Amino acid sequence: MSKRIDIISGFYGTIDEDSRLNRSRHGQLEQLTTLHYIQQYAAPGSRILEVGAGTGRYSIALAKAGHAVTAVELVESNLAVLRQGSAGLDNLQSFQGDALDLSRFSDDTFDATLLLGPMYHLFSTEEQHQALSEALRVTKPGGLLFTAYCNNEATIYNFCFMRGYLMDPHFFPLIDKETFKCTSNPEDRFVLHRPEEIDALMADLPADRLHFIGTDMMTQYIKDTIEGMSEEMYQYYLKYHFLICERPDMTGITNHYLDICRKRA
Numbered sequence: 001m002s003k004r005i006d007i008i009s010g011f012y013g014t015i016d017e018d019s020r021l022n023r024s025r026h027g028q029l030e031q032l033t034t035l036h037y038i039q040q041y042a043a044p045g046s047r048i049l050e051v052g053a054g055t056g057r058y059s060i061a062l063a064k065a066g067h068a069v070t071a072v073e074l075v076e077s078n079l080a081v082l083r084q085g086s087a088g089l090d091n092l093q094s095f096q097g098d099a100l101d102l103s104r105f106s107d108d109t110f111d112a113t114l115l116l117g118p119m120y121h122l123f124s125t126e127e128q129h130q131a132l133s134e135a136l137r138v139t140k141p142g143g144l145l146f147t148a149y150c151n152n153e154a155t156i157y158n159f160c161f162m163r164g165y166l167m168d169p170h171f172f173p174l175i176d177k178e179t180f181k182c183t184s185n186p187e188d189r190f191v192l193h194r195p196e197e198i199d200a201l202m203a204d205l206p207a208d209r210l211h212f213i214g215t216d217m218m219t220q221y222i223k224d225t226i227e228g229m230s231e232e233m234y235q236y237y238l239k240y241h242f243l244i245c246e247r248p249d250m251t252g253i254t255n256h257y258l259d260i261c262r263k264r265a
Contacts, residue, residue, distance in 0.1 A: 025234060026216075026223040030256050031057060032238070033215040033245060034116065034146070037260060041144050042067060042112055049110040051099045051135060052117035056082030056092075063092035070110070072097040099131040105138040112144040119149050120190050128191075128201055136205055141265040145207060146258060148215070152192040154255040156180050158220065195252075198259055207261035214245050214254030221253075 035058065042048065046067045050059045053071035055078050063069040063086065071086075071094040073079040079096055086092045097104065099118035113135045122128045135145055156175075160166035166175060174183050182192045195212070202209070219226060219241075229237060244250045251257070 024223070024227060025229075026219045026226045029217075029219045029238075029241065030215040033213065033241070034058065034148070034258055035061060036242070037211060037213065037258065038062065038112065038114070038146060039065070041260075046111040047109065048112045048114065049102075049105070049135075049138060050114040050116065051097075051102065051131075052115060053082060053094070054078050054117055056085050056094075058114060058116060059092055059094070060086050060089065063089045067091070069093070070105075071095070072099075072102070074098055100127060100134065102134040102138050107137055108140045109138050110143060111140055112146065113139045115145070115147040117148065119147060119193070121186075123184060123186055123191055125201070129205075132201060132205055136207055136263055139263045141263055143263050144210075145261045145263065147261075149193040149198055149257045149259065150190055151214075151252070151254055151257055152180075152182055152194050153252055154220070155182055155190075155192050157253075158255075193257070195257070198257065202259070202261065206264040208264060209259065209261050211246055211258070211260040212248075212251065213258040213260070214251035215256045215258045217241055217245055217250065217254045220255045 038048075038058075042062070044066055047070075048062055048067050049070045049072070050062075051072045053059045053073045054075075056071060056073075059069045059071040059082065069092045071082060071092065073082060073094065073096060076096065079094060082094055086094065095104065099115065099122070115131060115135050118131050119128060122131055132145075132147065135147075139145055160175060160180075165171050166177075174185075174188065175181075176183075181194070184191050226234065226237065245254075
């Protein structure tokens with residue numbers, strides 16, 4: 001576990017994660033979509049836990065919207081940015097912690113729990129299942145679990161073909177050239193999922209799916225086009241995005257999935 005933590009901390013210590021997601025239209029769409037669905041379900045003043053809160057872009061936005069937010073973040077440098085950005089928000093608490101151990105929180109505590117980053121960096125099925133189980137444990141019966149995943153197929157298109165890494169010997173052990181399923185390890189940082197793998201992770205957990213969403217869809221493939229749109233055209237693009245982002249025939253192209261489930265009573 002410490003190796004995983006060291007690698008993730010080193011990675012996020014070298015990038016400006018906050019600016020990457022907020023400085024452009026195409027970078028914002030994942031957040032806009034996720035917040036759209038959270039706000040659809042979160043009643044005013046909801047108790048919300050974000051596990052793997054990063055630099056706080058969701059936690060801070062939700063606290064400003066009036067929710068009682070608790071943020072847990074593994075990486076110290078991210079947590080420092082979160083705390084700086086949330087100064088003065090009395091309804092946002094933050095702690096350093098790991099998605100695999102939420103023992104500081106009691107059962108059935110939160111109206112909604114967000115796992116919007118941890119599943120990118122948990123490299124075994126056992127760890128992934130543990131994180132989901134812990135998140136559901138601290139969620140109230142009838143409460144919501146929002147979980148984000150990186151899509152295997154987007155990486156095949158973007159990384160393997162568009163960038164040509166399919167032929168890089170370093171990645172030969174990580175890409176099955178028959179099934180085109182990617183595997184990963186802590187050194188390569190990101191875990192990639194297919195929908196059937198997400199279904200299998202959730203199969204024996206006490207939750208029912210409400211939505212399965214592509215949060216950025218085609219956006220990463222046409223980012224230059226999106227940045228060049230007029231504001232009127234961009235608003236039409238957003239309208240179209242929200243029209244198709246749950247269609248099973250369309251979501252396979254997304255870079256990121258969002259799985260929304262309700263904990264059984």
